[in-house]
Amino acid sequence: MNGFVVTYDGKCRSNEDGFSKRQPASIQEQADGSSVRTESFASDDGALSVDSVTATYPDSAVIQRRIRVTNRSARTVRVTRLDPLCGVLPKMEYTLDYFESTNGQEFSPKSVPLAGTKVLETTAGRSSKGMHPWFALSDVHGGALAAAVAWSGNWIFRFEPLDGGAYRVTGGMSDWAFAKELRPGETMESVPVLYAALPEGGPDAVSVEFGRWGLRFWYPRNEMSRRVPVAWNHWWPYEDSAINEEVFRANVDKAAELGVEVCTLDAGWFGEPDPHCNDHLGWSENVDWVLKRGDWHKINTLRFPSGIRSLSDYVHAKGMKFGIWCEIEALGVKSDVYVERPELPAFRDGTSLGYVCLGNPDARDWAFGVLERLIVEYKADWIKLDFNLDPRAGCNRTDHGHGAGDGLYEHYLGYYELLERVRAKYPDVYLENCSSGGLRIDLGLARHTHGAFLSDPDFTRHHLQLFWGASLMLHPSACFHFTWSQTIVHYDSNLDKDPIKPGMPRHKFDYLIRANMLNGFGISYRLPELPDWAARRLRELIGFYKETMRRFVGEADMHRLTGQTIRDGRGDSWNAFLYVMDGAEEAMLCAFRLADSEPERRLRLVGLDPSAAYEIRAADGGWTQEESGAALIEEGLLLSGLEEEASEVLLLRKKA
Structure with missing residues (x-):
């Protein structure tokens, strides 16, 4: 799997066809113990040089592949495909496992014999919209190869049969609607692809390798992520329409009694001081907060007259951490920011895409300022970072510092840079990755955030489906979800608006709570209204999780x-x-x-x-x-x- 494929100016070339080695390989040992091997190649026409970079890790089967491409010519070169993964599988019978995904249907399994040409690809602009960026190939002898694209946008894996029964596997960022204009002397880097192969044990054994590797070498870690805290979030039982200062404080009081460690204020806190500003379904565009995303400096003071800092102080006074939701990338067309900062929005062919293009350095500075305010002024210890739209091919404005064909690529590089900047200055803040539930679960964001929210629906059978699938790529401690929640209205996707029934047997209550104690543990209930028996048992289960279970969840092979x-x-x-x-x-x-x-x-x-x-x-x-x-x-x-x-x-x- 050490090859690569590059397409430039219409020519598709690999390390075996159209490129030749320039110099012997170099090896550098890294501070984390990994070893980076770099081989340099030059195209036969002299236009490009390619550094093929392979990172290996001590006591790990996981291998990282990426490539760096430099324009060595005196003209602009148009690059349209960069595959850091390219290799040949020997003739054998293989089973291909992968997951399809959409909102509320994440980690829907597919298992097929590998036959003919097969392409796994996402082009929605979010890594887990359509499919998750992961696959496993199992052979008839029990061996398995698993691979993942560490990228939050569009990605691809191709499986192409060769003469004699072998298969070529290539992958990386999707080449759909992508083009990068490389000026003379300019360098760009591919997205990373991670893979691991084991001779026995199947995908489960490979998943253990990915989990160990993630904990040791990939995930950002801080005190809170290591602790895997118990978190309460107001969203499902109150959503954006029924939450207010009084309701939040009442739940904080009960959360402290139950042993909860983080209380998160989800959507509904910001916007105009209008009684209907957070009732975004059915109200006019003048008060619909979805259209005003980006105005994070505004607070709905009718709902939160004392401000957000007072709620944060209240949570801290109870001995817990304070969390807050923010869809930092989203930008509503009715927001003040959209009007006053016309250089920020992403556009495609003159139409707003509904988000801030972080390929623009000015946009990254603005976004950092917003997040810094949440941390400094509101004393947020946990930020839930959401993203609820499909950017597809992304922005094609050419005044953002990117070209017409690489706007999405530069947006995600900018997003990663933004998250690195936040973590560097505020290393103790927990960053939760969310995107319409679980539509951007990938190793790219796992490199820059502390936990991935798995899905909006959370009923127990669905959660077990999610956890089984997500933990093939992520360690359990890097997964976060709620137990089966109470909801303000009935949702078909969640089966029942209140799973806690009068006279409910203890074993059924334990079943729905324990299912979510397999990973990062969150609850979304109307805590003051819980029946006494349920509150008592929830407190006992939270205590057992904190005293016994979370050490395994945070450290063990699963x-x-x-x-x-x-x-x-x-x-x-x-x-x-x-x-x-x-x-x-x-x-x-x-x-x-x-x-x-x-x-x-x-x-x-x-x-x-x-x-x-x-x-x-x-x-x-x-x-x-x-x-x-x-x-x-x-x-x-x-x-x-x-x-x-x-x-x-x-x-x-x-x-x-």
Whole structure:
């Protein structure tokens, strides 16, 4: 997979055709222990030079590929394709696994035999709109190759059959509607592609490699992200129309009693001082806050008469962190900023695209100023960064510092630069990546933010589908979602506006809460209105998560012991995930029996020490047993006696 493909001035060339090596490879050791190997090539016509860069990481199967292209000619060269990944798979039968995605339907699985030409691609301008930027190829011998494009815009993987049965795999940023005019002496860099191959263990084993690598080498880490805190967000039970200062404070009071650690003020806080400004459905454009995004300096003072800083101070006084939502890239056509700062909006062919083009340095400065105000004036510890539109091919204005064909490319480079600037100055602030739920989940943003929000709907079966898929690419600690929320109105996508029923058995309540304790743990409930029994049990579960579970969620390797369940009732009817700490001294097994499932399931555990004996303890108490690691691996552990829609957490520890 060490090859590359470049198309310029209509010529498609690879390292094997049209380029020759200029000099021997150089190797540089990095401060994080990774090793970067650079090979330099020159095009046969002398127009371009290409540095082919491969990064490897100690004790990791993950490899990073990128290329740098420089115009060595005296004329402008038009580059339209840059694939840092190019390689040939030997003749064999392969199964291709990937995920389709749209709002509320993220991580919808596809598994097909690799046959003929196959293209995976997104052209919506958001990395997870259409498909997620990841695939896995499994061979008949148990080996697996997985790859991901570390990019938040348009991307592509191509699988092309060759004579004799082999396959060529190429990938990187999509070449659809892309063109970069390289002036003489100018250099550009491709988006990174990460891949890992293992001879056995299948995609699950490769996912463990990606998780370990992400924690050690890729994700930005701070105290809050390492802690994997318990967060409350007001959105689903109040949305933008029912939230106000009084409601938020009442929920903060209850959150503190329950042991919550972060309280986030979602959309609804900014806008005109109008009673309907945050009721964006059905109201006129004069008060629709969606059309006024960008005016982050305004607060709806009818809803929040004391201002946002007073709410932040209130949260901090309760011993918790304060979070706030901001769709920093979005720009409504009725906003003051849109009118007063005409150099900021992204346009395509004269039409506004609804966002700030961060390819423009002035726009990056403006955006940094907004985020800095949230952090400094409002004392925000957590910023939920949303993005709710499809930029498609992006901006083609030529007065932003980019050309007509590379506006989206430069926008995302600018967004990454903005996030780096924020983290450099305010390293303790947690940055949450959200985009209409989970429509921009990729390793590009995982490099610059601390957690990825998985989806807007959050009912339990859907969440298990999401977690199973997302954790193939991201460590569980880099995933964030809510438990099955209460909603202000009924949504078909979320099945039920209030999953907490009178007389609800404890096992069903535990089931829906524990499902979200597999990753970054968020809740979105009307906390003051919770029944006493639910509040008591939620406090107990939050305490157990903080005292026991989140250490595993934040540090351990995570293995899938079952297939993926699907939100519509298909897929596996049991879900089980095993978290194994370094050295296999400890492990945590989280198992869920779904509705309409068989009454028992035998789970073969992986990642344990076969030579050790393990004590197994039920987190709810009631029983312990001892088993050898070899037996747990080879024969498995039988789970029985669970009700439908029930869960079990088992703690394993090596016997001395």
